[in-house]
Amino acid sequence: MIELKHLSKTYGGGKHQPVKALNDLSLQVPEGMLYGILGPNGSGKTTCLRILCTLLAPDSGTVTVSGIDALTQPRQVRRLMGYVAQDVAIDKILTGRELLSFQADLYHLPSNKRDERISELIGLLDMGEWIDRRCGSYSGGMRRRIDLAAGLLHSPQLLVLDEPTVGLDIESRAVLWQVLGQLRDQGVTVVLSSHYLEEIDVLADRLAIFDSGSVIAEGTPTELKKALGGERVTLKVREFSDLQESARLRNLLLECPGVRDVVINKSQGYSLNLLVDTQDVSEVVRRHLKDQDVPVFSLTQSRPSLDDVYLQATGRTLMDAELAVAGLRDPKAERKQSM
């Protein structure tokens, strides 16, 4: 359904330091699948989706949707696609129904089908109570639902959503998850970006993990976690440790039988994430630390998560990666890029 090949995109230059948003990124999304793109802020998710939706041209690379070249035939691709952007752009002065009607005209729906489709979507997204109120009075969840409805008006074969659940209330998130599942069951290809692990883990049939503008892992959530193998043990010797102490303990733990690898998790007070072979290693680790007179504040064992996949590939957790870019991003420059 979607084939992105060797996409590169660099922003800035001139006055600003150039930022490489996409770095030779390639990705294939099979038809009829709910496909997740997971990555921290600044990893290139939005740039990738904006290129896919024909809003942005890459510096190099190709984009094909259902066999159509999106760079040379963007209009044909737009016909197939619904797009729900990260920052919901809504006309506050219109009612929800008027906004949908406006959008339907941009998709050239005939007037008899238009009203029928709008009613259908009002029911599907449970918007009946407030659809005739002006959009300016809507909550974040209502706005996201109306935006999703706008993206679905023309019954697209492909729906692209950029971080659709950021800042959403639980009810709206549940409605959104349910609708996305239903769409996938009806054969619609759904591409969803998120930096919430749980969301991608629960929803996605397959996923790609983005880091610094490249795909660092790709597969089904189960495959990716299984590929890591073993179990995860999270160890804290005190509530907040420091790098020096954790580095010393890492060396100590690597000597422990059954411990395959140890990664220091900076975002959780320099705790230690151990990749272990079997379920009973916890006790071995506990005894090993006791022999060395090292106290244990907490020690928990779990199956590997998608965060472990990310940690394994990049040496940092998603939260670390978010913190690392938080101060580096320039909201003014980013707004300009999206204008």
Added chain:
Amino acid sequence: MPQVSAASEIFQETLALTRRLFLQLIRRPSTLVAGILQPLIWLILFGALFANAPEGLLPGGGSYGRFLGAGVIVFTAFSAALNAGLPVMFDREFGFLNRLLVAPLRSRASIVLASVIYITLLSLIQSLSIIIAAGFLGYGWPTLPGMLIVILVLSLLIFAVTALSLALAFSLPGHIELIAVIFISNLPLLFASTALAPLSFMPSWLSWFASINPLTFAIEPIRASYSNDFHLTDIVLVAPYGSLNSLTCIIILASLSLFLFIAVRPLLDRRLN
């Protein structure tokens, strides 16, 4: 058949885009009201300021209020058209334009076309309100053929200024900059025209400037169209470079708006594709 469907799709999308702009105007009418109030205040205050000016001061006689009417009518249309880029700029800034760009519009020129239709109708409504207000203030009424000339001249001026304003909306970084350009260009262009005073009152350098100011080419045929004895070929502007009649002024305005639309098209195409 595909051509018919292309035309109907362009019609559907342009109608939707125009309807949205008018719904905004109806529900937030301050733009409409302010666009009428400001020139009305000019008309009343400026008219009163020179109400007792000595008779025969103005070329061709007549009261200052009558002289001022045409200038304020043109100023109304000019100010309204200068604001044409603002809704587009806000759509760019709030990300609403992306909603339009991601839709399979048959032609993205619909976005420009809708803006031109909207601003032309809005400017004409505001200008007609001022024509009526000026009439009631005793500053005279245009003749019926004269009214057609007024509408034609105003439309040409609106097209030209709208093209400029839309080009600015797509090239400036934000609405603050756009408002600054509107603010800076609005009054100086009015003062450097024959809206408030005839060329004969001005020093040579200013009369040169006023004689090439597009507002002057709009004001003079409209001023003439208030006369009962109006002819398109009557001289209306005695400029330092030569005398012009109404028809020449209208041809200059038409050429200017055509030239501006052709000139800004590559920019609009680049921004919308």
